[in-house]
Amino acid sequence: MAPFDVSKLESVEPRRPNPAVRAIATIVVAVASSLFLLFMLGPIVGLVSAGGARGVASLASDRELRASLLLTAVTATIATLLGIIGATPLAYLLARRSFRGRAVVSALMDLPLVIPHPVAGIALLLVLGRGSPVGGALYSAGLRVASSPVGIVCAMLFVSAPLYVSAAREAFARVDARYESVARTLGDDAWRAFRRVTLPLSARGLTAAAVVMWARAVSEFGAIVILTYNPKVVSVLSYDRFTSYGLSEALPVAAVLVLFALVPLAALRALRAGEPLRG
Amino acid sequence: MLRLVADTLVLYLAASLSKPMQPVLDAYSARTGTVIQRESGASLEHIRKVTELHRVPDLMLLADAEVIPQLLVPKYATWYAEFARNRLVVAYTARSRHASEINAGNWMAMLQRSDVEVGRTDPNLAPAGYRTLLMFQLAERYYKRPGLAAALLRHAPESNVRPNAAELAALLEAGELDYIFDYQSVAESNGFRFLTLPAAIDLGDANRAAEYATVSVKVRGSSPGQTLTLKGQPILYGLTMPSDAPHPQAAKRFLDYLTSPQTIAALRAAHIDMLEHPIVVGTGAPAEVHGAVRR
Numbered sequence: 001m002a003p004f005d006v007s008k009l010e011s012v013e014p015r016r017p018n019p020a021v022r023a024i025a026t027i028v029v030a031v032a033s034s035l036f037l038l039f040m041l042g043p044i045v046g047l048v049s050a051g052g053a054r055g056v057a058s059l060a061s062d063r064e065l066r067a068s069l070l071l072t073a074v075t076a077t078i079a080t081l082l083g084i085i086g087a088t089p090l091a092y093l094l095a096r097r098s099f100r101g102r103a104v105v106s107a108l109m110d111l112p113l114v115i116p117h118p119v120a121g122i123a124l125l126l127v128l129g130r131g132s133p134v135g136g137a138l139y140s141a142g143l144r145v146a147s148s149p150v151g152i153v154c155a156m157l158f159v160s161a162p163l164y165v166s167a168a169r170e171a172f173a174r175v176d177a178r179y180e181s182v183a184r185t186l187g188d189d190a191w192r193a194f195r196r197v198t199l200p201l202s203a204r205g206l207t208a209a210a211v212v213m214w215a216r217a218v219s220e221f222g223a224i225v226i227l228t229y230n231p232k233v234v235s236v237l238s239y240d241r242f243t244s245y246g247l248s249e250a251l252p253v254a255a256v257l258v259l260f261a262l263v264p265l266a267a268l269r270a271l272r273a274g275e276p277l278r279g
Numbered sequence: 280m281l282r283l284v285a286d287t288l289v290l291y292l293a294a295s296l297s298k299p300m301q302p303v304l305d306a307y308s309a310r311t312g313t314v315i316q317r318e319s320g321a322s323l324e325h326i327r328k329v330t331e332l333h334r335v336p337d338l339m340l341l342a343d344a345e346v347i348p349q350l351l352v353p354k355y356a357t358w359y360a361e362f363a364r365n366r367l368v369v370a371y372t373a374r375s376r377h378a379s380e381i382n383a384g385n386w387m388a389m390l391q392r393s394d395v396e397v398g399r400t401d402p403n404l405a406p407a408g409y410r411t412l413l414m415f416q417l418a419e420r421y422y423k424r425p426g427l428a429a430a431l432l433r434h435a436p437e438s439n440v441r442p443n444a445a446e447l448a449a450l451l452e453a454g455e456l457d458y459i460f461d462y463q464s465v466a467e468s469n470g471f472r473f474l475t476l477p478a479a480i481d482l483g484d485a486n487r488a489a490e491y492a493t494v495s496v497k498v499r500g501s502s503p504g505q506t507l508t509l510k511g512q513p514i515l516y517g518l519t520m521p522s523d524a525p526h527p528q529a530a531k532r533f534l535d536y537l538t539s540p541q542t543i544a545a546l547r548a549a550h551i552d553m554l555e556h557p558i559v560v561g562t563g564a565p566a567e568v569h570g571a572v573r574r
Contacts, residue, residue, distance in 0.1 A: 125450075125453050125455060129450075129455045131374065131453050131454015135455075146450070146455045147439055229401075229440060229442060230438050241503075243404050244403050244404065246330065247331040249502065
C-alpha cells in the first residue's frame with residue numbers, strides 16, 4: 001500500500017451541501033422538534049394551568065394532601081437511599097469488571113422496566129406478603145410490608161432502581177479506568193482508589209442517577225396501589241379523588257405532584273449546568 | 280349472517296362480577312364474533328369515567344343499582360334494570376389463622392383477635408365497602424352487643440382497606456389477610472371458604488328492606504367536605520345502557536343474550552344470584568331485556 005500523503009488531505013474541500021437541501025433539513029428539524037415539544041409539554045402545561053393554582057392554594061387547607069405529599073417525599077427518599085446503598089456496588093461491577101453472566105445481570109436489571117406495574121406489585125406481594133416465607137417472618141418480627149409504608153418503599157425501589165443502576169453504570173464507565181490504575185500504583189488499595197478517584201469523578205453522574213430514581217419513585221402508582229392503598233401516596237390520592245369526586249378535585253392533586261417533582265429535576269439541571277457539553 | 284366487521288361491545292363491569300361473568304362473556308364472543316372491551320373496577324369509578332371523562336360504554340353492570348338513578352339518570356341514562364342479588368359473607372381460606380375454629384357463633388370474637396388481619400373495601404368507592412359498615416351496625420343490633428360495630432371497624436383498619444371487592448379478594452388469596460368482608464359471589468367464584476351471616480344482617484334478603492333501612496352510614500359526598508348518607512338496602516345489582524352508547528345495536532344484542540333463560544341459568548351456576556325477572560325502572564329500556572317487570 002502506498003504511504004499516506006498528508007499534503008493531499010489539505011487539498012480536499014469539505015463537501016458543501018446544496019443550499020436547498022440544507023434549508024429543508026433545517027425546516028424538518030425545527031418542525032419535528034416543535035411538534036415533539038408540544039406533545040410533551042402540552043399535557044403538563046394543561047394540567048398545571050387547570051389545577052396548579054387551586055392545588056397550591058389547597059395545600060393550606062387540605063391536610064390529607066399535605067400528609068400524602070410528606071409520605072411520598074419520605075418514602076421516595078428512603079427508596080432512593082436504599083437504591084444508592086444497594087445498587088452502587090453493582091453498577092460499579094457492571095461498569096468495571098467483566099465477569100461471566102454480566103450481560104445476563106444487566107438484562108435482569110432492566111427487566112423491572114418492562115413489567116407492568118400492577119404485575120410488579122403482585123410479584124412483590126407474593127415474595128414479601130404475609131403469606132410468603134420471607135413476608136411471614138418479617139410480619140412475625142413486627143414488620144408488615146404490604147398495607148404499610150414499607151410496602152410503598154419496596155414498590156418504589158423495585159420499579160425505579162433499574163434507572164439508577166443503568167445511569168450509575170454509565171457514570172462509572174465515563175471515568176477513565178487508567179486514573180484508578182495510577183492511584184493503585186501509587187499505593188492505594190482498591191477501596192481507597194474508588195473513594196478518592198472514581199467516586200469524586202463520577203459524583204455528578206451518580207447524583208443525577210439518584211435524582212432520576214427519586215423522580216420515578218414519586219410518580220409510581222400501579223405497584224403501590226396493590227401493596228399499600230392506605231396510607232395514600234400522592235398518585236393514589238389523585239386516583240382516589242378522581243373516583244370519589246371527579247376530575248375537578250383530582251386535577252389540583254395531580255398538578256401539585258407535577259410542581260413537587262419540578263424540585264429535584266430543577267436541582268438536576270442546576271447540577272449539570274456547569275458540566276461541559278460532551279458525552 | 281356473516282359479518283365482515285366484528286361487532287364491538289364496550290362493557291363496564293363491577294369488579295365483583297368480573298370473574299364469575301368471564302365464561303359467559305367468552306361464550307358470547309366465541310358464538311357471535313363480538314369483540315368485548317371489558318373494563319372491571321369499582322362501580323363509582325365506572326360512573327366517573329362516564330360523567331367526568333365522557334368515556335361512555337355500551338353497557339354498565341354495577342354492584343349497586345341505586346347509584347344509577349343517583350348519578351347517571353337523566354343526563355347519561357334514562358332507565359336501569361335491577362338484575363341480581365348478592366349477600367355479604369365473611370370469606371377466608373384454609374391458610375387463614377383460626378380457619379378451623381371460626382363459626383356462626385364466634386365470628387365476631389374471632390375477627391377481633393389481635394393475631395388476625397381483617398380486610399374490607401373502601402366505603403367511599405365501592406358499594407361492598409359501605410355495605411360492610413351497614414352490616415356492622417345491623418350486627419350490633421341483631422346480636423345485642425353495644426359497641427360491636429365500632430370494634431369490628433377497629434379490627435379492619437384503614438391499612439387493610441382496598442378500592443374494590445376483587446382487589447380485596449386478591450389480598451386474601453395472597454395470604455396477606457385472614458378474613459375479608461365481601462360478596463358471596465366473590466367468595467364462591469374465587470373458591471374461598473365463607474361464613475354465611477344471618478339474613479337479618481347480610482343485606483341479601485329482598486323482603487327485609489324496611490329492617491335494613493333502619494341503619495345508615497355516612498360516606499364522602501360529591502365534593503370534599505360533603506357527606507352523603509346511605510341507608511341500608513337489600514343488595515341489588517343494576518345495569519344500564521347509556522343514552523350515548525357508541526354501539527347500541529351490539530348492546531341490545533348482548534342484552535338479549537344476557538337476559539335469556541339459558542344465560543341466567545349459566546350465571547347462576549357461576550354464583551351470580553340472578554333475579555328471575557329483571558326489574559326495570561325508568562323509560563326507554565329496549566325490548567331485548569327479556570321478562571322484565573316494571574316498577
